Amino acid sequence: MTTFTIIGTGNMANAIGGVLADGGSSVTYVAKDEVGTAPLAGDVVVLAVPFPAVDAILAAYGSAFDGKVVVDITNPLNFETFDSLVVPAGSSATAEIQAKIPAATVLKAFNTTFAATLASKRVGELTTTVLVAGDSSEAKATLISAIEAGGLDGIDAGSLARAHELEAIGFAQLTLAVGEKLPWTGGFAVAR
Numbered sequence: 001m002t003t004f005t006i007i008g009t010g011n012m013a014n015a016i017g018g019v020l021a022d023g024g025s026s027v028t029y030v031a032k033d034e035v036g037t038a039p040l041a042g043d044v045v046v047l048a049v050p051f052p053a054v055d056a057i058l059a060a061y062g063s064a065f066d067g068k069v070v071v072d073i074t075n076p077l078n079f080e081t082f083d084s085l086v087v088p089a090g091s092s093a094t095a096e097i098q099a100k101i102p103a104a105t106v107l108k109a110f111n112t113t114f115a116a117t118l119a120s121k122r123v124g125e126l127t128t129t130v131l132v133a134g135d136s137s138e139a140k141a142t143l144i145s146a147i148e149a150g151g152l153d154g155i156d157a158g159s160l161a162r163a164h165e166l167e168a169i170g171f172a173q174l175t176l177a178v179g180e181k182l183p184w185t186g187g188f189a190v191a192r
């Protein structure tokens with residue numbers, strides 16, 4: 001059984017935690033006011049918080065991240081303009097996080113699926129698919145196994161460098177929903 005600690009208690013935290021618990025994983029949560037004091041009990045830590053909150057969380061836990069698999073779900077949008085990402089062109093939030101906690105294994109996942117489609121496990125007629133990128137095949141397989149046990153599909157989307165493309169997909173999907181061109185209960189699906 002994989003053990004997860006989810007930092008955050010919002011829409012994505014609850015949707016992801018629900019899927020993982022459905023699959024038999026152990027899930028604990030760290031609320032905003034517990035950051036730095038509540039332990040990172042899980043082998044896998046999910047950062048289910050806005051991207052601007054991540055730096056302070058990394059600083060609060062420091063070496064407690066060493067040896068953990070850390071899942072970055074953020075879409076690092078410029079929320080003032082909705083017209084760009086706040087990470088440098090060609091890079092990703094995930095790559096920036098990995099550079100700050102080099103003794104952890106950082107994965108990108110869940111950023112291309114809206115919270116509602118994680119909770120419903122469906123995008124239209126299709127099973128919700130989580131795309132997972134990172135440099136550790138073992139860590140990706142562990143996460144995908146837990147996701148699939150919870151009733152979703154998971155795909156290994158490649159190396160940590162692919163987080164850049166996953167963030168572009170998340171960015172495009174988010175702007176479509178904000179523009180009311182697709183519903184928050186829908187989004188991009190994968191037909192296989």
Ligand SMILES: NC(=O)c1ccc[n+]([C@@H]2O[C@H](COP(=O)([O-])OP(=O)(O)OC[C@H]3O[C@@H](n4cnc5c(N)ncnc54)[C@H](OP(=O)(O)O)[C@@H]3O)[C@@H](O)[C@H]2O)c1
Nearest residue numbers: 008009010011012032048049050051053074075111114115
């Ligand atoms: N919603 C989606 O469909 C979706 C899809 C893909 C990716 N994402 C990404 O998922 C992440 C979470 O989104 P969400 O929709 O779950 O947001 P949300 O419902 O607003 O939840 C955000 C969580 O982060 C906590 N938080 C906020 N600022 C914090 C800080 N400075 N330190 C510690 N915790 C903090 C919040 O605590 P409080 O409630 O106490 O403020 C809350 O528990 C974001 O990075 C977003 O880009 C969201």
